[in-house]
Amino acid sequence: MPVPDNHTFAEIAAVLRAARRIGVVSHLRPDGDALGSLLGLALSLEQAGKEVICLNQDGVPWHLAFLPGAEKVLKPDGNVLDVDVSVALDTATQDRVGTDCLHALSAAKITINIDHHPSNPRYGQLDYVDGTAPAVGEIVFDFLTSQGFPVTAAVYDNLFVAISTDTGSFQYSSTTAHTHEVVAEMMRGGLNTARLSNLLYSQNPMRRVELLRTLLNEMQFRADHRIASWNYTQATKQRIGVLPGDTEGLIDTLRSIDSVIAAVIFEETREGVIRVSARSKDERVDVSAVCAQFGGGGHRLAAGATLPAPIETASALYLKALEEHVERTA
Numbered sequence: 586m587p588v589p590d591n592h593t594f595a596e597i598a599a600v601l602r603a604a605r606r607i608g609v610v611s612h613l614r615p616d617g618d619a620l621g622s623l624l625g626l627a628l629s630l631e632q633a634g635k636e637v638i639c640l641n642q643d644g645v646p647w648h649l650a651f652l653p654g655a656e657k658v659l660k661p662d663g664n665v666l667d668v669d670v671s672v673a674l675d676t677a678t679q680d681r682v683g684t685d686c687l688h689a690l691s692a693a694k695i696t697i698n699i700d701h702h703p704s705n706p707r708y709g710q711l712d713y714v715d716g717t718a719p720a721v722g723e724i725v726f727d728f729l730t731s732q733g734f735p736v737t738a739a740v741y742d743n744l745f746v747a748i749s750t751d752t753g754s755f756q757y758s759s760t761t762a763h764t765h766e767v768v769a770e771m772m773r774g775g776l777n778t779a780r781l782s783n784l785l786y787s788q789n790p791m792r793r794v795e796l797l798r799t800l801l802n803e804m805q806f807r808a809d810h811r812i813a814s815w816n817y818t819q820a821t822k823q824r825i826g827v828l829p830g831d832t833e834g835l836i837d838t839l840r841s842i843d844s845v846i847a848a849v850i851f852e853e854t855r856e857g858v859i860r861v862s863a864r865s866k867d868e869r870v871d872v873s874a875v876c877a878q879f880g881g882g883g884h885r886l887a888a889g890a891t892l893p894a895p896i897e898t899a900s901a902l903y904l905k906a907l908e909e910h911v912e913r914t915a
């Protein structure tokens with residue numbers, strides 16, 4: 586879908602074709618879309634004969650290590666890379682790639698910004714932001730195929746993981762007929778969705794099950810069980826020995842409860858710094874508006890914020906604002 590204010594796929598393709606070395610990057614604490622869209626684009630550009638450097642400040646979490654090409658994703662080493670173009674994927678604001686990645690890519694004369702967060706301020710020299718796309722992986726598929734870039738089995742695998750994870754396995758309302766058409770086209774090209782879904786959703790280590798047990802023991806409800814929340818503390822992380830990526834999808838357990846319309850996890854990233862992840866199941870309840878009250882943002886049905894406060898204070902403050910919003914809107 587062409588979006589006004591966006592550069593065209595053809596303009597972006599022309600810049601990539603003319604580039605010598607391209608740095609590709611995505612947001613901190615990367616999820617399936619951040620890494621799948623990054624690797625899908627990077628592997629295609631490599632096939633097209635480009636020199637590509639894949640960067641993520643936090644690297645690849647264990648549960649996405651199976652992605653074809655995952656070993657190519659480097660953490661910045663403090664040096665400024667010799668690249669003329671950088672591409673940021675799935676990154677709502679430029680600083681979300683992390684200061685080390687910003688530094689590593691600071692020699693790029695052109696930044697291309699490809700994203701699906703509606704709040705994206707269009708920080709690139711070339712921007713393609715489609716807030717209706719359920720995943721950046723879907724935008725990358727449309728870009729590559731419409732502009733004649735090579736798409737291999739490895740590209741398909743990465744783009745499927747991007748789309749499957751950001752749509753909650755095609756459950757979220759952002760999923761469209763086009764989303765299914767993209768996956769259908771990839772399946773006709775040999776994509777094995779059952780194999781990838783098994784790798785994504787049926788390979789939980791016991792550590793993660795222990796984390797789920799703790800969530801089920803500790804979750805709290807308010808507003809007539811319409812809001813579910815969990816305070817995920819440093820003490821829990823240390824007791825279980827969690828690894829990055831272990832919390833991926835945990836919030837869907839809260840979200841899945843019949844009475845619940847808004848689910849929130851408060852994660853103590855370190856003492857006094859609380860990362861809020863919020864989900865809504867009801868279009869009337871806009872969690873990005875509630876997160877914006879605390880300097881955060883995101884999508885209407887999936888948003889986040891960071892609160893500088895002890896976890897009990899931060900969760901009480903946020904839940905009060907969310908409860909007011911729910912009482913007013915739903």
Ligand SMILES: [Mn+2]
Nearest residue numbers: 618675721751
């Ligand atoms: Mn995304």
